[in-house]
Amino acid sequence: MSGPLVLDAATMTRLMGPAAVTDVLAEALRAGVDPDAGPARTAVPVPAGELLLMPAAFGPFAGVKVAGVAPANPARGLPRITGSYLLLDGADLQPLALLDGAALTELRTPAVSALAVRHLAPDDRPLRLVLFGSGPQAYGHLEAVLAAREVAEVVVVARHPVGGRALAGYARTLGVLARTGTPDEVAGADLVVCCTTARAPLFDGTLVAPGATVVAVGSHEPAARETDTALVVRSEVYVEARSAALREAGDLLVPLAEGAIGAEHVAGDLADLVTGRRRPSAGRPRFFKSVGMAWEDLVVATALYRAAGRP
Incomplete structure (x- = not known):
């Protein structure tokens, strides 16, 4: 059995543009996703900044983003926001895909x-x-x-x-x-x-x-x-x-x-x-x-x- 699909930043940008991403958010809200029902973001201070844990489930999928916020990174020529997103099958929680978390944030926000x-x-x-x-x-x-x-x-x-x-x-x-x-x-x-x-x-x-x-x-x-x-x-x-x-x-x-x-x-x-x-x-x-x-x-x-x- 092959492992999870891996989507890097370049691939994600190629797959969906801003209008398409906006459309899928609107469609989810029309389909009944309840933003108030999800768990709160977990924020954990670490020496480099902050780690954020953001889990969610809707329809046939679940997933979790682990994001890092490192304020000193830009001065080092590194991105301030880091992280990965793990997409799971909602029925059995088996991993389906691993996405670049920073790129995902740059698309969805x-x-x-x-x-x-x-x-x-x-x-x-x-x-x-x-x-x-x-x-x-x-x-x-x-x-x-x-x-x-x-x-x-x-x-x-x-x-x-x-x-x-x-x-x-x-x-x-x-x-x-x-x-x-x-x-x-x-x-x-x-x-x-x-x-x-x-x-x-x-x-x-x-x-x-x-x-x-x-x-x-x-x-x-x-x-x-x-x-x-x-x-x-x-x-x-x-x-x-x-x-x-x-x-x-x-x-x-x-x-x-x-x-x-x-x-x-x-x-x-x-x-x-x-x-x-x-x-x-x-x-x-x-x-x-x-x-x-x-x-x-x-x-x-x-x-x-x-x-x-x-x-």
Whole structure:
């Protein structure tokens, strides 16, 4: 009997593009996956950073991602996020496939954001996108947003100028007008995407226009956030799952601790948007906060396994 299928990063990228990954997440939510039902992420501090354990089961499959977060790695020329994903047969838990865990994260996180963008961002005009960050997630989010919406201009705001210029240059190779800019340019944005390692707000939330959409994906720690309390208070807030957001999303937990909002301030989750149970209101910013969840990894890993020709 042959061993598990091995899918490296290059193969995964070849098998499925951003739009296809976004579609499979939407299909899973329509099929009844319950994001609130899964186990919480386990985080274990280690000398190099943190180990994350993320198990899930849905339909005929189960799986677990073991991810490493090593903050010192980029200075060594190594990826900050490492790991592997083990896909299992749901009936007998026999291993079916081993996937590059970092590549899986780089595929599914932008796709989750793109799914929110499909439902929250305007679709009646090309969008002006302000993108915070210049790492792998910033590149992935650029591609995923371009697959979800027509974009008129991309403004890259990055801590490292060289990285920001490189990302803007890459955006231009995709046929988009792009340049670097400053945080206060969120005032003219239709869509703001934050995918950084920042632990404090990146911009003044009072500048975001009513009707604009803000997506924040950079942290899953209760004390870290990319957006400020002013934005959260002004916004109609959506999350992947209320349980995960109220456990890990500093962007929401800090305003909660300040007494600026209550838990009921969360208007809905991805399933509400995808199934049509909830539609965004007019006249307020829309804010989507994700922390990354195990069901997403399982759904995307399953789709990649099937795209590779396995049943």
